[in-house]
Amino acid sequence: MRLAVYPGSFDPVTNGHIDTLQKTSKIFDKIIVAVVHNITKEALFTLDERVNLLKESTRHLENIEVECFNGLLADYLVEKRACAIIRGLRTVTDFDYEMHMALMNKKLLPNVDTIFVMSDTNYIFVSSSAIKEAALMGGDVSSLVPPVVDASLKEKLAQMQDIR
Ligand code: PNS
Secondary structure, three states, X not given: OOXXXXXXXXXXXXXXXXXXXXXXXXXXXEEEEEEEOOOOOOOOOOHHHHHHHHXXXXXXXXXXXXXXXXXXXXXXXXXHOOOEEEEEEOOHHHHHHHHXXXXXXXXXXXXXXXXXXEOOHHHOOOOHHHHHHHHHOOOOOOOOOOHHHHHHHHHHXXXXXXXX
């Protein structure tokens, strides 16, 4: 079975991530979306929230599972017997960071390759951080994220307004 892992922070999942999954789900038998549990990086959504938002947003794709992982990605790939890592590429700015990560993972795990998927032109400017910044300032991001994420961002904004 050709199993690939799509790792990331997914804080939160965007339509760019979903586009990458739609494309790669046709290539691999199964994809595990692996949400990183990174205690050093502050996230807007909890790990459980990020996993649930991904599960809701990928319901239409049959061969996708969502899990979380911590520690070294290479160890997780061995545990899952994955043959590939999936990463999305938007612009050349992404490339430098992605190339270093891909080379490090290749060094750690020579049998696993990183497969880069070019972003759809509609989502080239879409990042989780830009989405959070715009949404938490009241911007309309509904065309850039799954509906469940749009609703959750609005909830977060309302909670922040209640606290102030
Ligand atoms: O969505 P992100 O934050 O760009 O994803 C980065 C991620 C989670 C893929 C990367 O930080 C990662 O693989 N973290 C696990 C730790 C690890 O294996 N580091 C060595 C690889 S360079």
